[in-house]
Structures are given as structure tokens and as C-alpha cells.
Amino acid sequence: MNKTVKKILITLTVVIVGCVNDESKKTETLVVQTAIQSPDFDVDTAYYFVEKQVSFGPRVPNSSSHRQCADFLINTLKNYADTVIVQNFEIRAYNGANLRSKNIIASFKPNMQKRILLAAHWDSRPYADHDPDPTNSRKPIDGANDGASGVGILLEIARQLSINEPVVGVDIILFDAEDYGAPEEERRASDENTWCLGAQFWATHPHTPNYRAKYGILLDMVGAKNATFTKEGASMHFAPDIVGNVWAKAQALGFGNYFQNQETSALIDDHIPINTHRNIPTIDIIDRRTTTVSGFYEHWHTLQDNMETIDKQTLSAVGKVVLYMVKNEN
Numbered sequence: 178m179n180k181t182v183k184k185i186l187i188t189l190t191v192v193i194v195g196c197v198n199d200e201s202k203k204t205e206t207l208v209v210q211t212a213i214q215s216p217d218f219d220v221d222t223a224y225y226f227v228e229k230q231v232s233f234g235p236r237v238p239n240s241s242s243h244r245q246c247a248d249f250l251i252n253t254l255k256n257y258a259d260t261v262i263v264q265n266f267e268i269r270a271y272n273g274a275n276l277r278s279k280n281i282i283a284s285f286k287p288n289m290q291k292r293i294l295l296a297a298h299w300d301s302r303p304y305a306d307h308d309p310d311p312t313n314s315r316k317p318i319d320g321a322n323d324g325a326s327g328v329g330i331l332l333e334i335a336r337q338l339s340i341n342e343p344v345v346g347v348d349i350i351l352f353d354a355e356d357y358g359a360p361e362e363e364r365r366a367s368d369e370n371t372w373c374l375g376a377q378f379w380a381t382h383p384h385t386p387n388y389r390a391k392y393g394i395l396l397d398m399v400g401a402k403n404a405t406f407t408k409e410g411a412s413m414h415f416a417p418d419i420v421g422n423v424w425a426k427a428q429a430l431g432f433g434n435y436f437q438n439q440e441t442s443a444l445i446d447d448h449i450p451i452n453t454h455r456n457i458p459t460i461d462i463i464d465r466r467t468t469t470v471s472g473f474y475e476h477w478h479t480l481q482d483n484m485e486t487i488d489k490q491t492l493s494a495v496g497k498v499v500l501y502m503v504k505n506e507n
């Protein structure tokens with residue numbers, strides 16, 4: 178994921194919404210808060226799935242760790258989903274390297290028209306280019322939070338959906354080659370498209386022709402301690418209703434300390450090609466911080482993005498919110 182603001186998003190339309198503040202609204206909110214019940218989501222299993230991915234080593238395309246982790250993800254999802262499709266493709270990185278890549282798509286009720294898309298990236302960054310020690314800048318990272326956390330949550334959601342099948346169709350897409358963007362010291366203004374290569378490929382070559390979903394939720398960096406999920410600018414541009422709904426449910430479930438109402442700048446992440454190429458309103462649940470120079474959690478793109486950064490309470494909050502959305506869709 179890259180913090181550069183996509184050019185098209187600079188022209189975001191500002192919509193002024195009237196302030197509604199009557200008593201009937203307040204009562205309604207209170208009723209929702211007591212009526213909402215947390216779904217079953219086993220955080221120990223989600224944590225295990227994060228740990229397992231990290232145990233293979235950095236999942237950098239063309240590496241053996243990458244191949245081994247792909248096998249694990251595919252075999253695990255085959256246990257839970259109705260169908261698993263693997264998109265094998267080769268794609269050129271910013272440096273000319275040919276990345277042998279795989280998007281992994283697990284579907285529940287694949288023939289159902291009404292669908293929800295859940296996504297995360299499963300590759301990890303080849304460069305610790307934000308490491309405090311510059312001699313580490315070309316080393317690959319564990320990506321426990323940046324990558325594996327979102328995938329771990331989605332694997333546990335898949336397991337839960339195999340126990341209690343969803344009423345709607347669900348597609349879990351694990352995108353490859355998200356984090357192979359040009360390293361900081363080589364970056365040029367034209368490098369925006371060097372990120373999110375797997376999502377770009379899928380958006381132009383969907384796994385089923387004319388693929389549609391009602392909406393999508395992308396998870397990225399969803400496992401660090403004291404995470405703060407703000408309303409990301411591109412999500413607010415393309416899918417403000419989905420952001421509003423997810424944040425309201427998160428707060429009603431008691432996770433308002435994580436899901437904050439503050440709006441932050443637009444990011445380049447896998448939700449951009451889904452929104453722009455497939456016109457599926459898709460939001461990004463991503464950890465933004467006001468306390469760091471990068472605007473991300475402190476170990477972003479460093480060698481410290483390892484299992485020590487992963488916090489079960491954060492995984493649990495995000496997992497429950499996303500599973501709640503899926504289970505209460507009708």
C-alpha cells in the first residue's frame with residue numbers, strides 16, 4: 178500500500194450533508210446498540226493463520242516462501258469454501274522483474290447473484306524501506322500486519338462460513354503482488370501503478386465474466402495493537418454509504434475505539450482498481466495513525482512488522498465487524 182494520493186481523487190466532490198440532531202435519531206441508535214450481537218469469530222484461529230503465513234518467511238513473489246504459502250492458503254480455503262479458483266499470471270514489476278503471481282479466490286454460493294466481496298493481499302513487501310536502520314532497506318519484511326493480518330481474518334471468516342453458510346454469495350479474494358511498489362529511494366511520480374498489481378490484474382481479468390458484487394471490503398494492516406481505522410478518502414469517495422454502515426455497526430458492537438469517525442486522505446490500495454475498473458463500491462479498512470511520520474502504524478515497511486506487532490484484540494474487532502456485515506446481509 179502506498180500513501181501517495183491518486184490523482185483522480187484530488188478532484189473529490191465535497192458533499193455538504195445537513196446535520197440531523199433530533200431526539201428520535203438518538204433513540205434509534207440506542208435500540209441498535211443493545212440489539213446488535215457479536216458473531217462467532219475465533220481469534221485464536223485467526224492468530225494461528227497469521228502466524229502460519231509468517232512462518233513461511235517473507236511471501237515475496239518468485240520466492241519459495243511465496244510458493245509454499247500459496248499452497249497453504251489454497252489448501253486451507255479448499256477445506257472451507259464451495260469453490261477455489263487460482264489465477265496464475267505473470268506481471269512486470271517496476272524494475273522489469275517478471276513476477277509469477279497468484280490471486281486466490283474462494284467462493285461461497287458461487288451461483289448466487291447477490292454477492293459480497295472480501296479481500297486482502299497475501300504477498301509481503303520485498304523492501305524494509307522505512308526501517309530505522311537504512312542498511313535493512315533492501316531486506317524483505319515478515320509482513321505480519323501488512324498482509325498476513327487481513328488474510329488471517331479472512332481465513333477464519335471462511336471457516337465460520339463453512340460452519341454456518343451465508344445467506345448471500347461471498348467471494349474472498351487474496352490478491353498477490355500488492356506490495357512490490359518501487360522502493361522509497363527509487364520512487365518517481367509515475368510509479369503509482371507499480372502497486373496493487375494482483376488487484377489490477379483481477380479487475381481487468383475477473384475470475385468470472387462480468388463479475389458483480391453488491392459491495393466490497395478490503396482489509397489491510399488490521400492486526401496491530403491500538404490500531405485506528407479512520408474513514409479513508411477513496412472509500413469515502415466511492416462507497417460512503419458502506420463506510421457509514423460498517424463504522425456504525427463497528428461502534429454498535431463496541432469497537433468505537435478502533436473504528437474512528439475521522440476522515441483521512443485517499444490511499445492507493447487494492448480497492449482502487451476494484452472501484453475504478455469493476456465499479457464495485459469497495460472500502461478499505463486500514464490502520465492510520467496521527468502519531469507517526471508515515472501516517473501508518475510505527476512498524477510499517479520495517480523488519481519489526483513481525484508477530485510481536487500482532488494483537489488479538491485488534492484481529493477480533495475487525496473479524497467480528499466484517500463477519501457481522503456478511504451474516505446480516507439479506
Ligand SMILES: [Zn+2]
Nearest residue numbers: 178302323356
Ligand atoms: Zn505495504
